[in-house]
Amino acid sequence: MNAAGIIVEYNPFHNGHLYHINETKRLSNADVIIAVMSGSFLQRGEPAVIDKWTRTKMALQHGVDVVVELPYAFSTQKAATFSAGAIDILHHLKCQSFCFGSENGQIEPFLRSVERLAEKNEQLTALVRLFMKEGMSYPSAQTKARDAIFQKDPLPLDLSKPNNILGFHYVQANDTLGSPLMPLTVQRKGAGFHDVKASGSIASATAIRKRLFLTNEAIDDVMPSSAAAYLKNRTLHSWESYWPLLRYHLLSIHPEQLASIYEVEEGIGPRLIQAALKSDSFAAFMERVKTKRYTWTRLQRMMVHILTNTDKETMQQAERVSFIRLLGMTENGRAYIRSIKKDIPVPLLSRTASGSNLLALDIKAARIFASAPNFPKDYADSLFEQEYSAPPLLL
Structure with missing residues (x-):
């Protein structure tokens, strides 16, 4: 079976993502679409707006056949590391190609740029x-x-351009592995990555989150109806939900201890602590600590690692993907996984219990993702249960 891979966050799933899936099928002529999806925390250093299980359902209902999790050790990293982990997983899962959205829309400039930069x-x-x-x-x-x-x-x-940057790193990671996958790209349609307004029926995930948290506008025009339904009357996650936890952590730790946390550079600790003392929201805190040296995204990733108490030593050990966590599949996807399972070079996990020593970072991240003080207890309990005992979703 011909498998094509995509690398996604679905934060949340929208019409542009549906277009990407359909174009991937057309360009690759694939029998199976495999999505490597970030888990609880994302590449730009923020919590996913909704849990990974719901995002997996969205994907499986709209053309994806297999969803696997990009581990925390890669999903919360700069573009090069994020891309290396995702491409490694697609390679392990025997994909023949991968497809990404880009502002450019043509693959040749990516290939030539990777070659020239390598020189x-x-x-x-x-x-x-x-x-x-x-x-x-x-x-x-x-x-x-x-x-x-x-x-x-x-x-x-x-x-x-943000999508060109990610695409470049995908192609570069594939080149580092000896180019085992054929790279394909789809030109991004409609709204740009950071646009806060919709362009026709396509809006960026940034614009959709703004509607959800700030303006309370309808989202049905920019998302498939079944995906939009998952967001209505649901607990949604944002950095503000975790501010009390992050603030407590910053105020209860010594600056020297902060220096052991991944991405925290020596000298910034006192600045973070003083900003936490004076801030009553995450947004106010970020405005106080942002500088020319530290971008908003880099600071958010730093805050994720502080929130999860993830140290430098742990993250530096994760040089290559050492396991694959299966989140969900269709019947077609299950048939494909069965056909390649014996040839996958790393453990393919369906539950945390089958390899908890390999999943320590992801388990910790999932625990904290469910632990914001304002979340209903039954909601938090259901996330804990899913993380530890739920088998992969089967559509």
């Missing part, structure tokens, strides 16, 4: 380090270094 890797790395020592954030340093190196002969890919 200048040492020079690029040295410049990035130099610019970061001057106080630049990592993304700004990368941009300035690329501009300096390719000033006379620019790269064919615009790496200022």
